[in-house]
Amino acid sequence: MSDDIKYGLAGVVTDDTAISKVMPETNSLTYRGYAVQDLATQADFEETAYVIWNGDLPSASELEEFRKREKSERGLSDDLLSVIARYNRDAHPMDTVRTSVSFLGQEDPTADDSSPEGLYDKSIRMMAKIPEMVAADYRHRKGEKPIGPDEGLSFSENFFHMCFGEVPAPEVIKCFDISMTLYAEHSFNASTFAARVIASTTSDIYSAVTGAIGALKGPLHGGANEAVMHMLKEVGEPENAREWMLTALKEKRKIMGFGHRVYRSGDSRVPTMTDAFKAMVDIIDTDEARKYWEMSRILDDTMVEAKGIYPNLDFPAGPAYYLMGFDIPMFTPLFVMSRITGWTAHIAEQLDENKLIRPLSNYTGPDERSVTPIGER
Ligand SMILES: CC(=O)SCCNC(=O)CCNC(=O)[C@H](O)C(C)(C)COP(=O)(O)OP(=O)(O)OC[C@H]1O[C@@H](n2cnc3c(N)ncnc32)[C@H](O)[C@@H]1OP(=O)(O)O
Ligand SMILES: O=C([O-])CC(=O)C(=O)O
8 A cells, every 4th residue: 555545536636526516524515506405305306407417496487398308208118128028037226227228328329429418318318217217127027017107297206106006195205306306416426437437438428327327336335225224124123223233333344324435424415314204204104114213313323422423325215215115126226316417417527628537556566577488387
């Protein structure tokens, strides 16, 4: 290890961005200058997507136009639906959504159009189509036929409709929609950086998004929302929670849903997601819902008290998604449905003033040596 190297690029600023600002000193986050909490509670995910892509809040007519455009892009080709119908039912849903996005790219004859308008078209197209890829795959693994999109429904309502054939209570939709806004964008996180690296080679937007999905899958990044729910299931009951956490820490286990590379004293998005999770628990009002709420409170308090490490967004999002009825392996694809907005905004920003991303490395392998012919080895 060398003192001159910033391993994992920790603390390194690699480019400018005007999309979001992560402020660890105040545990806050803005998208294009708007506080994420305000967007989550006072706007909806469609308005947030508009802000991320266009820079300002839409007027009423701009928003109406944008909603129409998103709805008009919904719907998968018969070819893609038949590919989804052939996916391995045991495959991880992140692998299947990665494959579906890649398939969408090869269906688009303008995939290489990287003009600002071309990128914007494809960004809206992916926002509109990824939910159906996830929902159709969810139903396929249950042996059920896909349910097509409903133009009368919002982005979040339509997703529940395509998964379950019904739209739940408004509080559940609101909780889901808030999670979409909170997950949408977070500066140079690993998956966004992966997308920017791919875009910087002037590859196409679908390739950059496909790579970003691969980066998001890992449990140190987006995959943590699934890992959190596995942890809650392992803990089992609220009365086990404190002891479970103290033992896990003693055993030096990594506790999923805690810690963050940038925030060191709390993730800006957690209070809003926790409030939404609690509001949903109160509406659902079952023993199971209260159990996961209480358990997560105890785990959070114990971790902060014992290690001073705070929960990240995946911690409240995991159990919230579970109580909405989603299977655990679907949680990270839900993140994809949201982060497609941030990724594509970053791809456009990267291409606007592109410079190939190619850092240097510190070689630590053997000194130069000669190749001994095979007969002499
Ligand atoms: C939406 C998102 O992607 S948010 C991130 C989701 N990921 C997770 O929740 C996975 C669990 N968390 C982690 O693995 C880490 O906190 C990361 C990957 C998010 C950040 O990692 P880094 O910035 O590299 O932090 P780093 O690993 O250096 O941690 C610093 C110290 O805190 C400890 N620590 C950090 N997170 C955790 C954790 N979740 N559980 C236990 N200890 C932890 C580390 O062991 C380390 O201790 P040490 O100094 O005694 O070695
Ligand atoms: O910023 C990060 O490193 C991870 C994160 O919270 C996100 O991508 O939302």
